Amino acid sequence: MSGTTQGMVQISAADLKHQRDLLALYDKVWNDPDAGETVRRTSKKYAPNLSIPDEHPVVVAARKEVGTLAEKVTGLEAILTEFKTRSEQERSEAALRKQLGEVQDKFRLTDDGMAKTIEIMQQRQLADPEAAALLYRESLPKTPPVSATSRIFDTKADMFGTTFQDAKWEKLHTDEPGFFADVVAEVFAEMPV
DSSP: OOOHHSOOOOOOOOHHHHHHHHHHHHHHHHOTTTHHHHHHHHHHHHOOOOOOGGGOOOHHHHHHHHHHHHHHHHHHHHHHHHHHHHHHHHHHHHHHHHHHHHHHHTTTHHHHHHHHHHHHHHHHTOOOHHHHHHHHHHOOOOOOOOOOOOSSSSOOSSSSSSSOOOHHHHHHOHHHHHHHHHHHHHHHHOOOO
C-alpha cells in the first residue's frame, strides 16, 4: 500500500470546499450577462484550446445578422426622425401662411404691406402676424382728419327756411295751392314774351 500512496496528493476537506466555491464563483462570473463575455475571452486568451459556446458558427452568423439589422433599424430611426421633423416644420409653415393670409385679409394689406409686416416680424422676433400688422399700420403716415365744415357751403345754408322765418316759405306750409300759384306766376313773369 505504501507504493500507491506515494503518487497521491492529500487534500483536506477545507481545501476541497474552497476549490468548489472557487469553481462555483467562476461559473457564475462565466455566465454573468455583463462580465461573462469578457471573462470568456480572457480565458480563451490564456487557454487557446478552450471551447467557448459563443464561438459556434450559428451564433456568430446570428450575431452578424443581428448587427446588420441593428444598423438598418438605426438608419430607419434616423429617417423617421427626419420625416417627423420635416412634417412638423411643414405643418407650422402652413399654419403661419394661413395666419398671414388671414391678417392680410383682415387689415387689407397689399403684397408690399405684407412684406413689411413679415420684415417687422423678423426684426422684432414676433410670432404673431396680427401684432406685426398692427405695428406696420402704426408706422404708416397718418391722413389729416376731415374738417367738420364743408368747402362748398362755407356759411350756414338755409335750404328749408328753418333758421329764420320767411313769409314765402311759411305760405308753403299753410297755403300750399296759393304757394304754387305764386311760384307759377313768378316763373311766367320772368319768361320773355
